Amino acid sequence: MLLALQGAVSQGILWGIMVLGVFITYKLLDIADLTVDGSFALGGCVSAVLVVEMGVDPWLALIAGTLAGVVAGAVTGLLHTLFNIPAILAGILTQISLWSINLRIMGKSNVPLLKVTTIFSAISDVTGIPQATVSMIVGILFAVLCVGAMYWFFGTEIGSALRATGNNEDMSRALGINTNTTKMIALMLSNGLVGLSGALITQSQKYADIGMGTGAIIIGLAAIVIGEVLGRLTPGKLRSFWSRLIAAVVGSVVYFLIRAIVLQLGMDANDMKLLSAIIVALALAVPVMWERYQLRRSYSKGGE
Amino acid sequence: MLTLTNVRKTFNPGTVNEKPALLGINFHLDPGEFVTVIGGNGAGKSTLLNMISGVFPLDSGSIVLDGNDVSRLSEHARARYLGRVFQDPMRGTAADMQIDENLALARRRGQSRNLHWGITKAERAEYIEALAALDLGLETRLSDKVGLLSGGQRQALTLLMATLQAPKLLLLDEHTAALDPKTAAKVLELTDEMVNKSQLTTIMVTHNMADAIRMGNRLIMMHEGQIIYDVAGEEKSALKVSDLLGKFEEAAGGEFANDRMLLG
Numbered sequence A: 001m002l003l004a005l006q007g008a009v010s011q012g013i014l015w016g017i018m019v020l021g022v023f024i025t026y027k028l029l030d031i032a033d034l035t036v037d038g039s040f041a042l043g044g045c046v047s048a049v050l051v052v053e054m055g056v057d058p059w060l061a062l063i064a065g066t067l068a069g070v071v072a073g074a075v076t077g078l079l080h081t082l083f084n085i086p087a088i089l090a091g092i093l094t095q096i097s098l099w100s101i102n103l104r105i106m107g108k109s110n111v112p113l114l115k116v117t118t119i120f121s122a123i124s125d126v127t128g129i130p131q132a133t134v135s136m137i138v139g140i141l142f143a144v145l146c147v148g149a150m151y152w153f154f155g156t157e158i159g160s161a162l163r164a165t166g167n168n169e170d171m172s173r174a175l176g177i178n179t180n181t182t183k184m185i186a187l188m189l190s191n192g193l194v195g196l197s198g199a200l201i202t203q204s205q206k207y208a209d210i211g212m213g214t215g216a217i218i219i220g221l222a223a224i225v226i227g228e229v230l231g232r233l234t235p236g237k238l239r240s241f242w243s244r245l246i247a248a249v250v251g252s253v254v255y256f257l258i259r260a261i262v263l264q265l266g267m268d269a270n271d272m273k274l275l276s277a278i279i280v281a282l283a284l285a286v287p288v289m290w291e292r293y294q295l296r297r298s299y300s301k302g303g304e
Numbered sequence B: 001m002l003t004l005t006n007v008r009k010t011f012n013p014g015t016v017n018e019k020p021a022l023l024g025i026n027f028h029l030d031p032g033e034f035v036t037v038i039g040g041n042g043a044g045k046s047t048l049l050n051m052i053s054g055v056f057p058l059d060s061g062s063i064v065l066d067g068n069d070v071s072r073l074s075e076h077a078r079a080r081y082l083g084r085v086f087q088d089p090m091r092g093t094a095a096d097m098q099i100d101e102n103l104a105l106a107r108r109r110g111q112s113r114n115l116h117w118g119i120t121k122a123e124r125a126e127y128i129e130a131l132a133a134l135d136l137g138l139e140t141r142l143s144d145k146v147g148l149l150s151g152g153q154r155q156a157l158t159l160l161m162a163t164l165q166a167p168k169l170l171l172l173d174e175h176t177a178a179l180d181p182k183t184a185a186k187v188l189e190l191t192d193e194m195v196n197k198s199q200l201t202t203i204m205v206t207h208n209m210a211d212a213i214r215m216g217n218r219l220i221m222m223h224e225g226q227i228i229y230d231v232a233g234e235e236k237s238a239l240k241v242s243d244l245l246g247k248f249e250e251a252a253g254g255e256f257a258n259d260r261m262l263l264g
Helices: A002-028 A033-052 A058-081 A087-106 A119-127 A131-152 A157-166 A168-173 A179-205 A215-233 A241-264 A270-302 B046-052 B097-106 B120-135 B151-163 B179-196 B207-216 B233-237 B241-251 B257-264
Strands: A110-113 A208-210 B001-011 B021-029 B035-038 B060-065 B082-085 B169-173 B202-205 B217-222 B225-234
Touching: A002 A033, A002 A131, A002 A179, A002 A215, A002 A241, A033 A058, A033 A087, A033 A110, A033 A179, A033 A208, A058 A087, A058 A179, A087 B001, A119 A131, A119 A179, A131 A157, A131 A179, A131 A241, A157 A168, A157 A179, A157 B097, A157 B257, A168 A179, A179 A208, A179 A270, A215 A241, A215 A270, A241 A270, B001 B046, B021 B046, B021 B225, B035 B082, B035 B207, B046 B060, B046 B082, B046 B169, B060 B241, B097 B120, B097 B151, B120 B151, B151 B179, B179 B241, B207 B241, B217 B233, B225 B233, B225 B241, B233 B241
Parallel strands: B035 B202, B035 B217, B082 B169, B169 B202
Antiparallel strands: A110 A208, B001 B021, B001 B060, B217 B225
């Protein structure tokens, strides 16, 4: 049980990188980018094929997975900004095409990385730390790096312009911001992080699978809202930007812990998608219900 | 400063919803002029501002701003010349961003944005001073989210944002219409102050004829996509609301100006 929980934590942290990507589009740009399901698998496929079939250094394979994600984001961005296709539909189009592209890249539906060196096995070999622990430590390092980089970027002029675009497009254009450019940047960065996460997960779980990204967007949204609910329950309310980013990663860890526990309790793995959807629906519903409750309570106090 | 030559715009051309909005507008504005624009609903006042700011492409004609033909420039590219305040106080500011962040965005209007920090310490001091001048108590709330402000405060902030970096042309699109009378008066007072301080060339669309007469040094009246009346100087300041109503009546073809014109 404890082992399963440790695995869930490191899985949660590595997926947390993807959640940070989803955070950019969902929370900052205010669109649900469905490219994610495809670009997550793309990052995994690209890094797996590079490591297994081309003998590329696993670190380089991570970078390649990231760049592949960036390209996928760019495709969605172009469909959305150049041709005015609604963001959700643009994401679906890219996601669907990536299914075929990923199959082409791998040549089959599944590539195992059992006999090759991954970044995790390499570090484990050098330090002697078990791979499960290495996964967790490396995950934390990457998460910290990504949170730091995002905190910096979204404080810059371009990053601020990007946040402004998600907040108020009319105002942004009136202030001279090319909102098409900022949307492109956001989608590329977001899917870059998603691709990186896919590549990390692939190397950590030692296989890439055509279906590995299915439902990733739901996991991302679930993790973000879980993180927000947790943030609301903390005394300081976690309003600052970096704490919102950390909350997203923590939300991801909590999501995978819940998942590990219910699987451990004997739930059928195939029911996991249903549970994920219920978690998202609940997590989205709870704040609304809470506000409604607060409102009703303030009415019933009345008289003041 | 601003020259419009034969500017035309028809919405939904070739459909049953075809709506001619501007029928060949010719209009020139000298530097420092402050023109108020009145007219009934559908007269083309807001369309005029939207054409100048590039929200919609021109059907024909040209727009020259400060010596540059901007007819084909996109909305964000024209922003370098323009300060804009909208009717809806929610449209001019980013609700989830802090007051100082909004100001910092506005300060960089028309400049290229790069990876420098989005807001500097020196700027903040500047913003505190500028906010204090609004006299709304915002100078102590620099890191508050703009969404926490009232409509009037947001509109005053938008006005400050539009003028923070003196624009070649300030466009005010019924910017007090959504405010209560007291707040509207305050925002108009601020408008006057800011325009006078930097001698800004300004176009202000309004439904309030008294404001249209009192503010600025020139007045135009629009009707069905055309400018039907254009006065400046003393003739303008001598105008009375009844004169304008008479003009409306004339434009409407002898019938008394209908409710739409009076109340709209």
